[in-house]
Amino acid sequence: MLAAVIAYMNGKPGGKNASACNDAIDSGLKLVANGSLDGARQKLATAKNVCTGKSSAKADDLQAAISKAGAASGGCQRSVRAIERHIDGHQLQSAAKGVAALDADCAGASTVDQLRKQLARQQAAAASVQVGVRQALDGKDAVAAQNGIGRLEAIDREAPELPQLKGDLQALSAATAAAAAAATPSEAPVSTPAVLETAPVPAPARVAPREPVPARAVERAAVAEAAPADNGAAMRNEMALSFLRDAERSLAEGKFDAAKTYLDSARRIDPANARIDSLSRRIRERERQVLQTETTIK
Numbered sequence: 001m002l003a004a005v006i007a008y009m010n011g012k013p014g015g016k017n018a019s020a021c022n023d024a025i026d027s028g029l030k031l032v033a034n035g036s037l038d039g040a041r042q043k044l045a046t047a048k049n050v051c052t053g054k055s056s057a058k059a060d061d062l063q064a065a066i067s068k069a070g071a072a073s074g075g076c077q078r079s080v081r082a083i084e085r086h087i088d089g090h091q092l093q094s095a096a097k098g099v100a101a102l103d104a105d106c107a108g109a110s111t112v113d114q115l116r117k118q119l120a121r122q123q124a125a126a127a128s129v130q131v132g133v134r135q136a137l138d139g140k141d142a143v144a145a146q147n148g149i150g151r152l153e154a155i156d157r158e159a160p161e162l163p164q165l166k167g168d169l170q171a172l173s174a175a176t177a178a179a180a181a182a183a184t185p186s187e188a189p190v191s192t193p194a195v196l197e198t199a200p201v202p203a204p205a206r207v208a209p210r211e212p213v214p215a216r217a218v219e220r221a222a223v224a225e226a227a228p229a230d231n232g233a234a235m236r237n238e239m240a241l242s243f244l245r246d247a248e249r250s251l252a253e254g255k256f257d258a259a260k261t262y263l264d265s266a267r268r269i270d271p272a273n274a275r276i277d278s279l280s281r282r283i284r285e286r287e288r289q290v291l292q293t294e295t296t297i298k
Helices: 002-011 015-033 037-050 053-072 074-088 092-100 110-138 142-155 162-183 215-252 256-269 274-297
Strands: none
Touching: 015 037, 015 053, 037 053, 053 110, 074 092, 074 110, 092 110, 110 142, 110 162, 142 162, 215 256, 215 274, 256 274
């Protein structure tokens, strides 16, 4: 009787496919339960070929079971934790490589989807900061560029653009320092005084006994020695006379203060000049007369 039923079922259209579909699904689920996901995927491929119509939903169930098991596997969990560490450690490049290396089952896990979204947000923030750094460099703002590079490193210290940005910042800082140095006048170098070498003192030469100098030569020498003193006295006398003439002119113009100033200068140069006292009396007398006249008029 059973054989007849089986023969009947196999003889119906689609009967063999239905049996093959059920076998593939059942075998696949057993392999998933045993942790053999590769074998389960092979059964899934068979089920997709033989499960038709309403039976195709069974293939979808096997697919979901494999994905769930794959996400829960030790290998997937280790990969997910590694990606989390990369994101927390500001290593976005390593995190992106980790996501790309996941197999299909692990990549479809809900935890991986959350990590993928978090990674995308961090990458967008890093790109925005990078644009700001480039603008600061173009604007010759080294301080803003330095701060921007610090923020970029805080988001992604593996950013491929970091070496170039740091190099451009270093060049900008060097150019700014050179311009500042050129604008500041440099101090003249302090010269070190040269050490003078003392020449050896020659031994005193023997002085031959001098012959008596003739009287005429003695007189000429005396005149020569007295000449500088006479020249100095003549110069002082001429200067005193010049101040006295200025004093007399100021007296004639009624400028008594100026006359007294010139007179004092003449007295300092030649205090023995007899004209000084005489002119001083004239200045005092003339000044007294002017004061009396002004008083009488008032």
